[in-house]
Amino acid sequence: MLIDAAVLGPPQVWEASGHLGNFSDPLVDCTNCKNRFRLDKLDDPDTCPECGEKNSFTEAREFNLMFKTFIGPGGTQPGYIRPETAQGMFVNFQRLLRHYRDRLPFGAVQIGKSYRNEISPRQGVIRLREFSQAEAEIFINPRNKTHPRFIEVADLVMTLYSKEGQERGETEEMTVGEAVEKGIMAHETLAYYVARTYQFLIEAGLSYDRLRFRQHKDDEMAHYAVDCWDAEALLDRFGWIEIVGVADRTDYDLKSHMAQSQANLTVYLPFDEPRKQEKLVVKPDMKKLGPLFRKGAKAVADALCTLPLEDLKRDPIVVEVDGENVEIDPALVSFEMVDEEIRGEEIVPHVIEPSFGIDRILYSVLEHSYREEMVEGETRAVLALKNRVVPIQVAVLPLMDRVELIAPAEEIAQILRSLDLRVEYDSSGSIGRRYRRNDEVGTPYSVTVDYETLEEGTVTIRDRDSMSQIRVKKDEVAEKVTALLKGEMEFSEAGSPLQS
RNA sequence: GCGCCGAUAGUGUAGUGGUUAUCACUAUGCGUUGCCAACGCAUAAACUCGGGUUCGAAUCCCGGUCGGCGCACCA
Numbered sequence: 001m002l003i004d005a006a007v008l009g010p011p012q013v014w015e016a017s018g019h020l021g022n023f024s025d026p027l028v029d030c031t032n033c034k035n036r037f038r039l040d041k042l043d044d045p046d047t048c049p050e051c052g053e054k055n056s057f058t059e060a061r062e063f064n065l066m067f068k069t070f071i072g073p074g075g076t077q078p079g080y081i082r083p084e085t086a087q088g089m090f091v092n093f094q095r096l097l098r099h100y101r102d103r104l105p106f107g108a109v110q111i112g113k114s115y116r117n118e119i120s121p122r123q124g125v126i127r128l129r130e131f132s133q134a135e136a137e138i139f140i141n142p143r144n145k146t147h148p149r150f151i152e153v154a155d156l157v158m159t160l161y162s163k164e165g166q167e168r169g170e171t172e173e174m175t176v177g178e179a180v181e182k183g184i185m186a187h188e189t190l191a192y193y194v195a196r197t198y199q200f201l202i203e204a205g206l207s208y209d210r211l212r213f214r215q216h217k218d219d220e221m222a223h224y225a226v227d228c229w230d231a232e233a234l235l236d237r238f239g240w241i242e243i244v245g246v247a248d249r250t251d252y253d254l255k256s257h258m259a260q261s262q263a264n265l266t267v268y269l270p271f272d273e274p275r276k277q278e279k280l281v282v283k284p285d286m287k288k289l290g291p292l293f294r295k296g297a298k299a300v301a302d303a304l305c306t307l308p309l310e311d312l313k314r315d316p317i318v319v320e321v322d323g324e325n326v327e328i329d330p331a332l333v334s335f336e337m338v339d340e341e342i343r344g345e346e347i348v349p350h351v352i353e354p355s356f357g358i359d360r361i362l363y364s365v366l367e368h369s370y371r372e373e374m375v376e377g378e379t380r381a382v383l384a385l386k387n388r389v390v391p392i393q394v395a396v397l398p399l400m401d402r403v404e405l406i407a408p409a410e411e412i413a414q415i416l417r418s419l420d421l422r423v424e425y426d427s428s429g430s431i432g433r434r435y436r437r438n439d440e441v442g443t444p445y446s447v448t449v450d451y452e453t454l455e456e457g458t459v460t461i462r463d464r465d466s467m468s469q470i471r472v473k474k475d476e477v478a479e480k481v482t483a484l485l486k487g488e489m490e491f492s493e494a495g496s497p498l499q500s
Numbered sequence: 501g502c503g504c505c506g507a508u509a510g511u512g513u514a515g516u517g518g519u520u521a522u523c524a525c526u527a528u529g530c531g532u533u534g535c536c537a538a539c540g541c542a543u544a545a546a547c548u549c550g551g552g553u554u555c556g557a558a559u560c561c562c563g564g565u566c567g568g569c570g571c572a573c574c575a
Contacts, residue, residue: 065574119501119573127574220575242575378537400533428528432536439536451534460535467536498535 001099001108005088007115008071008079016260017087017253019066019080065116085110086353089137090257093265096139104267104349105189107138111358125359126238132358138193139349141269142251145187150180153195160184161214161232171212184215186227186248193354194229194246201231201244204361205386207368210234216247224252233364243360251348258348270344279340280309285332292332300326304333365389369442375467383442384465387485392424392443394481397434399450401427408474409449412459415478416447421485439464445484447477460498463491470495 014020071079082088089096089108100106111134121127154177161171162184174184176195185191194213201211216228231244254265284301293300303319303326304312311317312335316327369385387393396413398405406427413425424443426434431448438446446462452471453459459477460469461484472480472495483489 116574122567122569124567375536380537397535399535430533430536430538432538434537435535436537448535462535469535 001096003088003092003096003108003110004112005085005092005110007082007113008069009082009087009091010071011078011080012260013087013091014066014080014083016257017084017090018256019083020064065118067115067117081115083116084114084135084355085112085133086135086137086253086355089135090253090265093139093254093257094263097267102267104269105138105140107136109134109136123238125363126241128359134356134358136193136352136354138189138352138354139267140189140352142347142350145189145248145350147188147192150177150188150192153192153199156195156198158195158198159208159212161212163215163217166214166217185229189352190227190229190246190248193352197231197244197246197354197356201233201361203386203388205365205369205384205389206233206361210364210368212240214240214242221247222249222252224250226250233360233368235364235367241360241364242357243364244354244356246352246354248350249353250350253351254348264346266346266348268344268346271342274341274343277340277342278337280335281338282307282312282333282335285334288332296321300328304328309335309337380436380439382439382464385442385444387444387487390442390444391422392438392441393422393445393485395424395426395434395438395443395446397425397431397446397448398427399431399448404454405449405451408453412447412449412474412477416481419478419482421481435462435467445481447481461491461495466491468492469498471498472496 011020066083067081069079069081071077088110092108096106096108112132113130114133115130118127118129121129154175156176157173158176158179159171160174160179164184165171176185176191179185180188180191185194198211198213202208210233212232212234213229214232216225216230221228226248228245228247230242231246232240233243234240257263258265282305284304286297286301289297289300299321300319303321304317307317307319312330312333315330317330317333318325318327320326365385366383369383370381371384372379372381374380394416396409396416398409409427410425413423416423424438426437428434435446442464444464446464448460448462448469450460453474457474458471459474460471461477461480462469468491470491480489480494484491484494
């Protein structure tokens with residue numbers, strides 16, 4: 001389920017997420033050598049480790065990566081702009097749980113802008129103060145991390161850069177099934193989402209040989225996490241950069257929100273078989289304890305309930321209340337062992353978190369799709385986007401800008417548009433220029449209307465990647481183009497080759 | 501956040517206090533053109549933003565924003 005939660009949040013949310021604590025560092029500058037340090041990392045908070053100067057530090061300044069603002073009039077209630085979208089899923093956990101009818105697993109995704117006051121937001125689109133994320137939280141049963149649809153991805157081969165692989169500096173090609181079997185990936189569910197991420201990135205247009213999954217080493221992974229894999233894309237300017245992270249964050253986030261908000265963020269999981277358990281039930285006689293102990297009665301009763309069986313059998317019964325031993329007449333307490341049926345338990349789900357950096361993915365898709373090639377001594381620029389992601393699906397071009405060609409071309413364009421295709425009609429300049437222009441923006445197919453269209457009712461379709469052309473009946477263009485766009489038909493089989 | 505450098509049409513650029521702000525490509529229009537950036541003519545299009553100095557600022561000064569490099573920070 002896709003949700004759209006608040007961008008602005010009160011401090012409690014970011015307290016629970018750890019962003020207020022961990023994203024905030026006290027920084028000090030040495031007035032002598034101008035170096036900057038984190039106060040909490042200094043051995044001696046009064047001495048500069050660089051130049052040895054004493055008491056040369058400026059006042060510690062809190063530097064937090066979150067943008068702070070104030071909610072409401074008066075300026076007294078602080079608020080923070082989200083540094084990640086993920087918290088929205090935790091904050092709305094109870095709603096989601098109810099939506100999914102109290103059963104595991106379930107998940108939610110969110111797409112939106114996040115904001116970090118980066119100290120050094122360089123490298124263009126790679127590090128921004130305002131960026132787009134798509135994050136999911138998949139809540140699962142910690143006792144069972146298998147995945148029912150794992151078999152669908154088990155044979156998928158991916159390039160993995162495991163912890164061990166990084167020691168050796170080697171990546172390995174491996175199926176997802178093998179990675180789980182060998183214990184390289186922690187469990188099926190994590191592996192399943194890594195695999196789905198891989199499929200998504202390939203479908204979006206990343207190049208096989210410039211994409212890998214790198215496992216976090218133990219020292220870079222958050223202490224509570226079980227396993228974490230980053231999809232990394234190889235880029236000319238930046239080298240390997242992280243574009244997606246998939247982590248098993250265990251129950252850390254939910255527990256942290258529970259502690260902060262006192263809300264019950266657990267799921268009741270019934271056992272397969274109800275379990276029988278003997279339980280000691282203690283019933284203090286409050287009618288008599290009340291008058292006897294007055295205000296202390298409640299504390300006495302509570303203390304009695306925690307006593308083990310053998311202590312209850314004494315006469316008198318001795319309980320400790322507020323550090324004092326109190327004697328109780330056994331007649332004032334009854335107790336018995338009962339067989340209790342336990343049908344299930346409250347558990348805090350674990351969470352698998354795939355987190356996508358949309359800006360970085362978009363940049364990677366563009367770079368991996370772009371190529372230049374020499375054609376008859378000229379450079380041809382091609383944006384070989386996947387059909388799924390092209391902005392223009394088909395261009396309709398009259399061979400020349402003449403009325404007798406324009407009319408049928410416009411008619412074809414209209415038919416294609418009526419099928420909800422994204423169509424570009426262009427009659428300007430030479431046909432060659434128009435082909436190249438469409439190559440540059442990634443248009444996969446160009447339909448050209450020429451004089452044979454008038455004579456024989458056929459048009460040509462040109463393929464962006466191969467520049468080859470086929471001739472098809474005018475009446476079949478819509479059907480053929482649609483099939484080609486869906487990948488249901490090979491280009492060479494869609495029509496007869498053009499003799500030029 | 502510090503230091504150094506930079507920012508001129510869509511792109512790449514010329515321009516050292518007074519220019520109608522240069523040139524090419526691109527784009528648009530017309531003509532031409534029988535399938536891969538052809539050609540001709542015309543047109544459109546810019547001084548990063550805010551202050552200041554000056555009779556006059558793209559040009560000099562200060563500040564902001566954005567970008568590059570180094571340091572620091574982050575992951």
